[in-house]
Amino acid sequence: MATLAVKADELVKWFGENDARTFAVQGVSFEAFFGEMLYIEGPSGSGKTTLLSLISGILRPNSGSVLVEGRDIWNMTSDQIADFRLSKIGFVFQDYHLFPRLTTAENVAIPLILKKRDWNESIDRATEYLDIVGIKDRALLPPVKLSGGEQQRVAIARAIAGSPDILIFDEPTASLDGDTGRRIVEFVKQNILNENRCIIIVTHDSRIFEYADRIMKMEDGRITGIEKGAPREK
Amino acid sequence: MMPTLNGTLKIAYKLLVNDKGKFAALLVGITFAVFLMVMMTSMFAGILHRSSATVLNIGAKIWVMDPAVNTPLNSIPMPDYTLDFVRSIKGVRYAVPLYSGGALVKLRSGVYQSVTVLGLDDTSLYGRPQLIEGKIDDIYADNAFVVVKDAEFPKLGNPKVGTEFEINDHRGVIVGIAKVTSSGLFGVPTLYTTYNRAISYIPSTRYTDAFILVEPKNSDAVPHIKQQVAQLGYLALTKDEFIQKTSTFYKYQTGLGTNLLIMTIISFAVGLSISGQTFYTFILENLEKFGALKAIGAKGKELVFMILFQATFTSLTGYGLGIGLASLLIMIAKLRLPSYAARITYGNLGFAFIMVVIIAGVSSYIGVRKVLKIEPFDIFRG
Numbered sequence: 001m002a003t004l005a006v007k008a009d010e011l012v013k014w015f016g017e018n019d020a021r022t023f024a025v026q027g028v029s030f031e032a033f034f035g036e037m038l039y040i041e042g043p044s045g046s047g048k049t050t051l052l053s054l055i056s057g058i059l060r061p062n063s064g065s066v067l068v069e070g071r072d073i074w075n076m077t078s079d080q081i082a083d084f085r086l087s088k089i090g091f092v093f094q095d096y097h098l099f100p101r102l103t104t105a106e107n108v109a110i111p112l113i114l115k116k117r118d119w120n121e122s123i124d125r126a127t128e129y130l131d132i133v134g135i136k137d138r139a140l141l142p143p144v145k146l147s148g149g150e151q152q153r154v155a156i157a158r159a160i161a162g163s164p165d166i167l168i169f170d171e172p173t174a175s176l177d178g179d180t181g182r183r184i185v186e187f188v189k190q191n192i193l194n195e196n197r198c199i200i201i202v203t204h205d206s207r208i209f210e211y212a213d214r215i216m217k218m219e220d221g222r223i224t225g226i227e228k229g230a231p232r233e234k
Numbered sequence: 235m236m237p238t239l240n241g242t243l244k245i246a247y248k249l250l251v252n253d254k255g256k257f258a259a260l261l262v263g264i265t266f267a268v269f270l271m272v273m274m275t276s277m278f279a280g281i282l283h284r285s286s287a288t289v290l291n292i293g294a295k296i297w298v299m300d301p302a303v304n305t306p307l308n309s310i311p312m313p314d315y316t317l318d319f320v321r322s323i324k325g326v327r328y329a330v331p332l333y334s335g336g337a338l339v340k341l342r343s344g345v346y347q348s349v350t351v352l353g354l355d356d357t358s359l360y361g362r363p364q365l366i367e368g369k370i371d372d373i374y375a376d377n378a379f380v381v382v383k384d385a386e387f388p389k390l391g392n393p394k395v396g397t398e399f400e401i402n403d404h405r406g407v408i409v410g411i412a413k414v415t416s417s418g419l420f421g422v423p424t425l426y427t428t429y430n431r432a433i434s435y436i437p438s439t440r441y442t443d444a445f446i447l448v449e450p451k452n453s454d455a456v457p458h459i460k461q462q463v464a465q466l467g468y469l470a471l472t473k474d475e476f477i478q479k480t481s482t483f484y485k486y487q488t489g490l491g492t493n494l495l496i497m498t499i500i501s502f503a504v505g506l507s508i509s510g511q512t513f514y515t516f517i518l519e520n521l522e523k524f525g526a527l528k529a530i531g532a533k534g535k536e537l538v539f540m541i542l543f544q545a546t547f548t549s550l551t552g553y554g555l556g557i558g559l560a561s562l563l564i565m566i567a568k569l570r571l572p573s574y575a576a577r578i579t580y581g582n583l584g585f586a587f588i589m590v591v592i593i594a595g596v597s598s599y600i601g602v603r604k605v606l607k608i609e610p611f612d613i614f615r616g
Contacts, residue, residue, distance in 0.1 A: 058609075078534075079533055082533045086531025086532075087531070093529075101248060110527070110530060111531065114242065116240070117241070119241050162531075
């Protein structure tokens with residue numbers, strides 16, 4: 001039986017007050033397991049990104065709880081949540097958010113540097129992760145010299161550099177052409193996902209649905225259904 | 235320097251210096267501000283220093299004067315009995331008169347030149363300058379004068395020992411060339427002679443003792459001497475107090491201090507606005523990246539340290555460049571214009587440093603506020 005990675009229970013998040021109050025997430029409960037690639041899919045404004053923020057320790061819910069590996073993250077202090085994100089969660093942002101003034105290797109090394117690892121050791125480790133994503137030869141270039149697909153790989157390398165248990169991808173194919181997007185997600189499924197890691201992807205790109213283990217559909221801040229995705233290739 | 239930086243600060247350093255355009259703009263702003271502030275305050279310090287040139291060069295420990303005297307150059311002669319009274323005060327080792335006055339000399343070339351004449355006590359020559367040519371005893375020879383070799387020396391035609399001139403229809407002869415600690419403020423050459431020759435060669439008022447120079451028996455006697463002189467209606471000041479009184483006069487009663495203060499404040503404001511605005515733009519451009527760092531797991535205090543480090547590094551680099559530039563310019567100016575009155579003091583450096591710390595503080599504050607406000611959720615929302 002698969003091990004539980006994330007358990008969200010009755011999550012509610014609203015923005016604004018009184019008449020201006022808008023519910024972004026309304027009573028959402030779900031579970032994500034290690035070894036699976038879970039998609040959260042839905043139209044714009046359906047609450048996908050808000051839900052992602054709630055379960056990754058970025059946005060505090062108005063009610064409900066989030067257990068990650070059995071720990072209620074919203075009972076932690078802000079410093080503890082920062083440490084939790086650093087050690088447990090890897091983010092791949094939609095716009096990558098790479099530092100143009102740092103080299104590719106330095107960008108990847110950021111989580112290790114934030115963990116107070118030695119600079120040179122961090123850069124060496126970052127180069128190894130760049131090797132994993134297949135762009136080791138770009139280590140000394142600034143990200144702006146790389147193609148969109150390569151920048152996406154740098155962002156993935158940075159996300160896995162801290163050896164997180166949970167990887168969060170926000171619209172990973174939004175800035176890529178169809179082929180590149182599919183190749184990236186396929187690469188992630190084959191090389192990054194493993195039995196000790198859970199990957200949660202927010203997307204509305206149906207071209208990459210074939211790589212999902214499960215697809216959770218959202219609309220108006222609620223889960224409207226969970227579908228089983230394509231069987232995972234072993 | 236680099237190996238001692240921890241990783242987070244090294245990221246901050248690279249983010250800063252690798253953005254060459256912004257970094258250069260920040261440095262230009264701070265360097266310019268420091269340069270202007272140091273130049274202004276150095277000019278002021280130079281002027282103040284020179285305004286006390288006579289006090290510094292004579293070197294007497296206590297100066298007795300009329301209470302209305304503000305600077306060594308506007309002396310009010312005191313009656314002769316003042317000298318006798320001061321000599322009678324307990325604790326005075328000795329007291330001598332000093333003549334200080336202006337005169338016009340006619341050079342061999344026919345050119346007239348204003349000079350300051352200092353008449354030293356005939357017996358002791360107390361306050362005599364250090365000679366670099368000639369012998370001090372020659373000052374007792376007929377018509378003898380010692381000329382000071384300072385920035386104004388060429389105005390007397392670069393005289394040598396034996397050079398003659400006319401002073402108030404009297405013959406004058408240079409018998410020595412002296413060096414002094416400080417040149418005067420108003421670009422007038424200085425001649426030393428004896429007190430009696432000074433008052434006989436130069437048209438004088440009824441009283442001729444511009445100052446009375448006092449050597450106390452010991453430092454404990456100073457308060458008593460000051461008190462006794464005050465009872466007579468005159469003022470006794472130590473060397474440092476007289477310099478301070480002179481400085482205070484130029485600072486607050488001539489408009490000089492106010493003008494320089496205004497210029498210094500303008501320099502500070504210009505530097506602050508350039509640096510603050512550029513740093514703010516720098517932070518704004520990197521705001522999303524700081525948000526991403528927060529999302530990844532950087533704590534607020536780590537981001538604050540990064541910004542403080544960037545502001546401090548920029549400010550100190552700009553401070554060093556500004557000081558270097560000001561020093562270079564003053565050095566070149568002094569080579570070209572020996573009478574250029576500017577001197578960089580520890581006080582100037584300290585003042586500019588405090589101003590730079592304020593610039594760094596304000597710039598950091600703006601940046602820190604922005605960065606602490608950014609929520610990682612904003613990064614997700616795009």
